[in-house]
Structure formats: structure tokens, C-alpha cells
Amino acid sequence: MKTHTEYEEMLPFYAAGGCTSQQKREMEAHINLCHECQTELTMWKAVSMEIDTSNKTISTPSDIPAQALTRIRASKPMAAAIRQSWQLLKAQTYLIQSELWPVSALVMLIGVLVAVIARKDVVVYLLSPMMAAATLSMLYGPDHDPANELTRSTATSPWKILLARMSIMSCYNLLLGLIASLGLLFIVKPEMLGTIILGWVGPLAFLSSLALLLSVWWGTGIAIAVTYGLWLAQYISFKSIGILMPSPVWSNFLTEYKNFWHEPLLLVGLAFFVALAALWSANLPMLRLSSSIQ
Numbered sequence: 360m361k362t363h364t365e366y367e368e369m370l371p372f373y374a375a376g377g378c379t380s381q382q383k384r385e386m387e388a389h390i391n392l393c394h395e396c397q398t399e400l401t402m403w404k405a406v407s408m409e410i411d412t413s414n415k416t417i418s419t420p421s422d423i424p425a426q427a428l429t430r431i432r433a434s435k436p437m438a439a440a441i442r443q444s445w446q447l448l449k450a451q452t453y454l455i456q457s458e459l460w461p462v463s464a465l466v467m468l469i470g471v472l473v474a475v476i477a478r479k480d481v482v483v484y485l486l487s488p489m490m491a492a493a494t495l496s497m498l499y500g501p502d503h504d505p506a507n508e509l510t511r512s513t514a515t516s517p518w519k520i521l522l523a524r525m526s527i528m529s530c531y532n533l534l535l536g537l538i539a540s541l542g543l544l545f546i547v548k549p550e551m552l553g554t555i556i557l558g559w560v561g562p563l564a565f566l567s568s569l570a571l572l573l574s575v576w577w578g579t580g581i582a583i584a585v586t587y588g589l590w591l592a593q594y595i596s597f598k599s600i601g602i603l604m605p606s607p608v609w610s611n612f613l614t615e616y617k618n619f620w621h622e623p624l625l626l627v628g629l630a631f632f633v634a635l636a637a638l639w640s641a642n643l644p645m646l647r648l649s650s651s652i653q
């Protein structure tokens with residue numbers, strides 16, 4: 360037996376003719392005995408009649424199908440692609456871990472303050488590629504994306520999502536680097552600004568794509584460890600820490616290695632290919648070893 364409240368909740372459906380024949384029989388039996396439901400039924404019948412009459416006054420414009428067809432035929436593939444990319448970028452901006460934005464900005468701000476106080480512009484050069492690598496290594500994968508499984512089940516391929524996130528984050532990192540460089544104007548001459556920016560842009564591009572690739576392969580921890588190791592290795596003075604390398608081959612290699620980080624064109628070029636590899640890897644199923652351990 361249903362309670363009065365249950366019948367009361369079903370009244371709108373009953374009035375609109377949306378009940379099964381079984382429900383209808385039960386309903387009628389209850390209404391016959393329940394005065395409250397009788398009153399409410401009158402009200403619901405009036406409502407449904409009102410909706411019915413007002414619906415009848417609305418007529419469909421006859422040219423709707425024609426209008427839709429013209430719009431479909433007129434849509435330019437280029438415009439559609441741009442619109443889709445824009446939508447993807449917008450959607451992915453919300454999905455990137457929200458704490459990445461303020462945290463990286465804060466770290467860069469501290470970096471600029473340290474650089475200005477210590478009068479060492481190298482701090483920004485050192486910091487911006489590391490910051491970029493860290494953010495890019497946290498962009499993708501089940502550890503950082505609560506909706507990862509959901510995303511994987513959608514029609515948008517993983518590489519497109521990764522590309523969208525990579526573009527958003529890289530633009531943000533570039534912007535942070537530029538703002539940080541402007542902050543250096545307190546201690547450097549304006550004509551030095553170009554050299555400073557050119558100094559970090561190459562390493563930033565290369566380290567970010569490398570971090571992205573490594574994070575797709577092995578996860579964030581390894582991506583950060585390897586990229587930071589490679590980046591900071593140029594500052595290790597092997598002579599001062601007592602590892603004296605007598606071999607000229609080794610010392611040549613170290614010099615070359617330091618020079619490598621000062622080749623913006625080479626670094627950006629390499630970054631492009633590493634990023635392609637990351638996008639390609641993102642599309643391979645089951646590549647992430649760390650995700651299967653959880």
C-alpha cells in the first residue's frame with residue numbers, strides 16, 4: 360500500500376496521463392477515498408489544460424529544416440576547426456590542476472625578488488625552465504587528472520587534450536618568464552632584456568617538452584628528477600668537488616654540455632620533436648607504467 364504522500368507526488372503524472380494502467384487503477388482507488396488528493400487533482404488538471412492550450416498557440420516556423428541545412432552547408436571547415444580548438448582550450452583550462460597557476464606565479468615572484476635583492480639576474484634564468492618543467496610534468500595522467508578515465512572515453516583523442524593543455528601551460532609559463540624578466544629591469548639595463556629572455560626561452564622550451572614526455576612515460580617524479588638533474592648538471596663544478604677529470608674528452612664534453620644550454624634555436628627545435636614524441640606517446644594505451652601500479 361502506498362502512502363498519501365506517494366500518491367500526492369504522482370498526481371501531476373496522473374493528471375498529464377503519464378501513469379501505467381496499474382498505477383492508474385491504484386490512483387483512482389485512492390482519489391475516491393482521499394479528499395485532499397481530489398482537490399489537488401483539480402488543480403493539476405487545470406495546469407495541464409493551461410499548458411496544452413498555450414502549446415497549441417505556438418506554431419513551428421516552416422523554414423526550420425531549410426535554415427539548418429543552409430547553416431550546415433555554409434559552415435567552413437577552417438572556421439569549425441578553430442571553433443573546436445577554442446572550445447577544447449577553454450575546457451582544458453578548467454581541468455588543469457588549479458593550484459598550478461598561483462603556485463608557479465608565486466615561485467617566480469620569489470625568484471624575481473631574490474634576483475633583485477641579490478642583484479643576480481641568473482636566478483630568473485635558472486628558475487623559469489625549472490618552473491616550466493615542473494608544471495608540464497603535472498599536466499597529464501591519472502595522478503593529476505580526476506577525470507582521466509572519463510576523458511579517455513570521449514571522442515577527443517588524448518593527444519589533442521595533451522596538446523591543448525601543453526599550449527595553455529606553455530603560454531602561461533612564457534608569460535611568467537616575460538613578466539619575471541621585466542622585473543629584472545630593477546637591476547639590469549633595458550638593452551640587456553633581449554639577451555636575458557633569449558637565454559631562458561630555449562632551455563624553458565626544451566625542458567618543458569622533455570618533462571612532458573617523461574611524465575607521459577614514467578610519471579611526474581621521474582620527469583622532474585631527470586629534467587632538474589640535466590638542467591643543474593651544467594652548474595656542477597666537477598673540479599671543485601674533487602672529481603678531477605684528467606681526460607680531455609670529458610672536459611670537452613662538459614664545455615659542450617654547457618654550450619648546449621645556450622643554443623636557443625637548437626633547443627627550441629629539439630623541444631618541438633620531443634613534444635611530438637610526447638603527443639604520440641599519449642595516444643598509446645597502457646604506456647604509463649606507474650599508473651598500473653596504483
Ligand SMILES: [Zn+2]
Nearest residue numbers: 363366393396
Ligand atoms: Zn491522498
